Amino acid sequence: MTPSSHAACTQRRRKCASRRTSALAAALIIALPLTGPQAGAADIKAGKKKAGMCNVCHGKNGIATNPEAPNLAGESAIYIEKQLIAFRKGERRHRQMTIIAEKLKDDEIKNLAAWYAAMKVTVELPSLDN
Numbered sequence: 001m002t003p004s005s006h007a008a009c010t011q012r013r014r015k016c017a018s019r020r021t022s023a024l025a026a027a028l029i030i031a032l033p034l035t036g037p038q039a040g041a042a043d044i045k046a047g048k049k050k051a052g053m054c055n056v057c058h059g060k061n062g063i064a065t066n067p068e069a070p071n072l073a074g075e076s077a078i079y080i081e082k083q084l085i086a087f088r089k090g091e092r093r094h095r096q097m098t099i100i101a102e103k104l105k106d107d108e109i110k111n112l113a114a115w116y117a118a119m120k121v122t123v124e125l126p127s128l129d130n
């Protein structure tokens with residue numbers, strides 16, 4: 001604030017206060033998308049819906065039904081996202097996954113990753129004799 005506008009403030013306090021409030025509101029509006037709870041948050045429900053097209057190979061519960069496909073249940077969201085982006089970019093190639101990933105948008109990848117990562121998996125180790 002310049003000294004002259006500050007002087008104007010002292011003379012017309014109320015007007016200045018409201019101007020300050022709106023400046024604060026503007027700052028909040030700018031800051032909210034970066035810090036708010038919805039900031040880039042994944043939508044697990046949307047991920048579940050989208051996963052309908054993955055179920056045929058990766059299983060409805062993330063346990064693969066296609067012997068060539070990996071299980072996705074409980075896999076880290078970071079890893080799933082990285083792999084889908086790699087398929088989309090062509091850095092990782094597979095005749096089916098490349099075609100599927102090419103059509104996925106960033107938010108869809110995030111949501112799908114959140115859906116599979118949210119699945120709880122229990123593991124039973126094989127019992128070995130020795």
Ligand code: HEC
Pocket residue numbers: 050051053054055056057058066068069070072079080081083084093094096097100112
């Ligand atoms: C037609 C069968 C098929 C469908 C449908 C399919 N996938 Fe796959 N997916 C595969 C196969 C097979 C692989 C293993 C690729 C390889 O060998 O590199 C794979 C690999 C992946 C991987 C890498 C996992 C890892 O452990 O490295 C991710 C992530 C993945 N798929 C996500 C998805 C998602 C999300 C969908 C739906 C949008 C989907 N896939 C649909 C067959 C499929």
